[in-house]
Amino acid sequence: MSVVIAGGGPAGMMLGLLLARGGIEVTVLEKHGDFPRDFRGDTVHASTIRLMDKLGLSAKFRNLPQSRLGELEAPLPDGSRITPSDIAGLPEPYNHVAMMPSGTC
Numbered sequence: 001m002s003v004v005i006a007g008g009g010p011a012g013m014m015l016g017l018l019l020a021r022g023g024i025e026v027t028v029l030e031k032h033g034d035f036p037r038d039f040r041g042d043t044v045h046a047s048t049i050r051l052m053d054k055l056g057l058s059a060k061f062r063n064l065p066q067s068r069l070g071e072l073e074a075p076l077p078d079g080s081r082i083t084p085s086d087i088a089g090l091p092e093p094y095n096h097v098a099m100m101p102s103g104t105c
Contacts, residue, residue, distance in 0.1 A: 001020060001024050001025070002024065002025035002026070002027070003019055003024055003025070003026050003031065004026075004027045004029060005027070005028045005030075006029050007028075007029070007030060008029070008030030008032075009026060011064050012028055012030075012064055013028065015035070016028045017055070042099055042101055043069075043097050043098065043099060043100075044061075044066075044097065044098040046087060046090070046094040046096065046097065047094075049061070049093065049094060049098065050094050055092075058093075061098075062086060065100070066073065066098045066099060066100045067083050067098075067099045068096040068097070068098060068099070069096060069097045069098075069099055070082060070086070070087055070088025070095060070096045070097075071085060071086040071087070071088050072085040072086075073094065
């Protein structure tokens with residue numbers, strides 16, 4: 001059995017991976033030779049990192065260039081700062097957002 005998937009976005013690529021792991025021959029068709037910045041973001045959230053672990057992709061992912069964001073601070077008008085988001089205290093390795101500029105993957 002073989003399958004053709006139209007579109008190499010996140011859903012198409014995930015479907016291709018899962019079908020291929022199930023022993024099905026897969027061809028993914030994508031009209032773009034590159035993914036422009038407006039197509040994909042610069043962040044990989046902790047829930048996505050957890051999913052990559054479950055799929056066995058985490059070792060390769062963690063070797064890619066990235067920085068980690070565990071908290072987000074914002075300045076207030078009076079000069080003080082507020083931390084609206086802090087996930088650094090959560091259990092590792094899901095206690096950060098991976099910052100990866102477009103073109104890294």
